[in-house]
Amino acid sequence: MKQVVKQMKQLGLVALLIGIASQFYINFYITNFHFSFAAILFPVIIYLYDEINPLYLGVASSLSFFLLRLVAGQQMVDLFPEMTFYLLYGGIFFLAKKAQKPQNLEELFLLVLFSDFFGNVWEVYLRIGSKFFTENLFVLRGLLLAALIRAGIAMIIIISHKHYRMFLIREEHEERYKKLLWFTARLKTEVYWMEKNMDHIEKVMSRTYQLFTNISEEKERENWENQALDICKNIHEIKKEYDVVVRGVESVLENQMVDPGIHFHELIQILKESMEVQIQEAKKNITLHFRYQEDFYTKQHYYLMSVLRNLITNAMEAIPKKGDILVTHYKTESDHCFMVQDNGAGIAEEDRPHIFDPGFSSKIDYQTGEVNRGLGLSLVNNIVVDCLKGRIKVKSKEKQGSCFEVFIPVGQLEGEENENISVG
Known part of the structure; x- marks a missing residue:
């Protein structure tokens, strides 16, 4: 339940941002038709917040746009065509996401371009009908040019953000690499002790097998007690050395694991x-x-x-x-x-x-x-x-x-x- 509330708050916040961005626009020569900054912000938000459902964002953005423009004094009837723009935009991205597209920035640019152009074509169709497209190709050229410009700006923002994050990650990785070198150097010492003890274990195993052979064949009976005692002493020494190794590794790991996650x-x-x-x-x-x-x-x-x-x-x-x-x-x-x-x-x-x-x-x-x-x-x-x-x-x-x-x-x-x- 907490997660659902958190997602709803996040969706409401980004939809409000898109609604505010829709208040910044330039007029096209068709009555009540505008090119707003919201169409640039919409794909950027979808890219940055991958967990947000684009369809829900389209619905929330259209409502946010509607309420803010209504407060600004625009007529209700003039707002419905532009609301469909955000619904279509979100719907196209939703279907693309279902199909596991886009896979790269080139495909994302084409998707943004298509969504913007198709959404605007639909909005113009609702406002003036189909005859204007056939009578004047200037409208289609203008919509395509606007879609190219807005898609280009959106991609510049996305690429800039990506490079900025890569810069920050690179700095973080460099810091972690330094820590890793120090971490590895300290572990090498502990590995040396472990290798040294492996040689001791092999010798103890050899002595144990020799004692087993002597007991089986009843040879050197007078030395059994001393051999067994010697084996116990060696095992105890190995245990002590491994205890030192374990404490050393734990100390290294304890310092290394102080990690921000x-x-x-x-x-x-x-x-x-x-x-x-x-x-x-x-x-x-x-x-x-x-x-x-x-x-x-x-x-x-x-x-x-x-x-x-x-x-x-x-x-x-x-x-x-x-x-x-x-x-x-x-x-x-x-x-x-x-x-x-x-x-x-x-x-x-x-x-x-x-x-x-x-x-x-x-x-x-x-x-x-x-x-x-x-x-x-x-x-x-x-x-x-x-x-x-x-x-x-x-x-x-x-x-x-x-x-x-x-x-x-x-x-x-x-x-x-x-x-x-x-x-x-």
């Missing part, structure tokens, strides 16, 4: 870019699709990134050569829900109850011994259940694909401390 759309962008590189390296023709209901701010981005990355990796490995992976997000009152779907090999029915077991894999290359499907699922389950207090489900059919559904409580991802942080 990120918005979900930023996480998706990072994930998309890194996974597409991984797909290229695997030499597969796989298309990644991302859809999310709304943006949100989270400080659990490390866990969330790990979960989604592992699920996408498994989906990628389940697709032999060519296919699609769809990552979808939606939100209920209690949970953030994430779905990772693929049209790959699927999981055998007898394997499904075991896919989250440590070490289990339903796809192994017996020639190389490489484990593919299943890698990371145990880790994913642990993070979702233990760290994020969520749950995970899987649906799969052999030779048709799989769908992993992850449900994480809203409070776990957003948290009370994030309520006052605005979503960009």
